[in-house]
Amino acid sequence: MSPSIDLPNGVHTNGFAHVNGKTLKKHVDGFGTRAVHVGSDANEETGAVIPPISLSTTYKQSSIGVHKGFEYSRSGNPNRNAFEATLASLESGGAYGLAFASGSSTTATVLQSLGPNAHIVSVNDVYGGTFRYIRRVAAENQGLEATFLDLETAGDDEILAAFQQNTKLVWIESPTNPTLRLVDISRIARIAHSHPSRPIVLVDNTFLSPFYSSPLLLGADVVLHSLTKYVNGHSDVVMGALILPAAQAALADKLRFLQNAIGAVPSPYDCWLAQRGAKTLHLRMKQHGRNALVVARALQDADGVEEVIYPGLPGKTEYSRKKNELAWRMLSSHARRFIGASEGDAPPADGFPFSGMISFRIRGGKEEAERFLTATRLFTLAESLGGVESLAEHPAQMTHGSIPPADRALLGIGDNLIRLSVGVEEEEDLVEDVLQGVREATRRY
Secondary structure, three states: OOOEOOOOOOEEEOOEEEEOOEEEEOOEOOHHHHHHHOOOOOOOOOOOOOOOOOOOOEOOOOEOOEOOOOOEOOOOOHHHHHHHHHHHHHOOOOOEEEEEOOHHHHHHHHHHOOOOOOEEEEEOOOOHHHHHHHHHHHHHHHOOEEEEEOOOOOOHHHHHHHOOOOEEEEEEEOOOOOOOOOOOHHHHHHHHHHOOOOOEEEEEOOOOHHHHEOHHHHOOOEEEEEOOOOOOOOOOOOOEEEEEOHHHHHHHHHHHHHHHHHOOOOOHHHHHHHHHHHOOHHHHHHHHHHHHHHHHHHHHOOOOEEEEEOOOOOOOOHHHHHHHHHHHHHEOHHHHHHHOOOOOOOOOOOOOOOOOEEEEEEOOOHHHHHHHHHHOOOOEEOOOOOOOOOEEEOOOOOOOOOOOHHHHHHHOOOOOEEEEEOOOOOHHHHHHHHHHHHHHHOOOO
């Protein structure tokens, strides 16, 4: 939970402090302050300001079953516990954080928690690895049934009609990967919670990070992150996480049991690294967003680009303007403060930072896309995203290669679609790099 400033002789309850018979509103620290301090108390034994790495796999017991909170490192570790506290504090509305060895193992644990012969509703433009696990693992081993639905455009009745008596989960990505479509989380949560099956609403918040979006405050029951991306932010850790609100204590207990029983837990060193990365999440996300907005504007004006997809830009169509308005409504309170938005403000006409992910369609096809991806100097051709360095990839052949070609075509993942993860380099260098890459790739036009 969010830390607070202690008041003298005060007892904190539910965000308020009682001092000398008076009820005072509790001070809640800001996002960046929580990132730096929660889970990072100075070591009581040595006074070390940075928590030490605890590599021990087992812990001394003073008598059978009597210990200092740790027995065996799979079940609990000081570094993992500290990092999970950080995660719960950063995802606004969070009370429980659970760290896993990868984003994929996080996905697997959630789906295994549903039991046999369950049904889920998933956004159709889902991450390729999630699609693969649903279709090739959970369907074959658990009898899981999945309905993939366009949750961006489907009406309320169509969504309700997709639910069954055994529907246990709604899987949302917003923005989706890689076409950056936006799903109205509040609307989907309201519809799902009105159905008799009462499915869990899960939001994969990897693309926006806890800085730009707060799905739990929009009605989600669980938030998932591939911590490999923005939260760690340095492309040197593979890890995933789930964050749940206080109202989902029973579900958190179930998932924590599976976390231990399945054993897909991160190492102490990885937890230490990821917690260090999280301390600068607010600083990095601001720069990712600023840079992405400038790069998206430059691409929008480039002759060799057919379409730029960046929800922070209003774009040139009615569809893109509506998406831009939804993106504005989705912004977390701390992102709004960063942008300087007041309650009731309209989206800025020239756009606003909305994380660091851009997709665009280059003029031509596969050949032009490949030429761009090998012509850039700063945008490295590589999978993944969210690191301080800028990356570029070809979804149709890379991250979404596991999706059948016909399905990719329906989702708009064509051969000329390129995905960019805009890093924190100097914006003018990134703009120069993408523009020269576009010119080189489309010179025949």
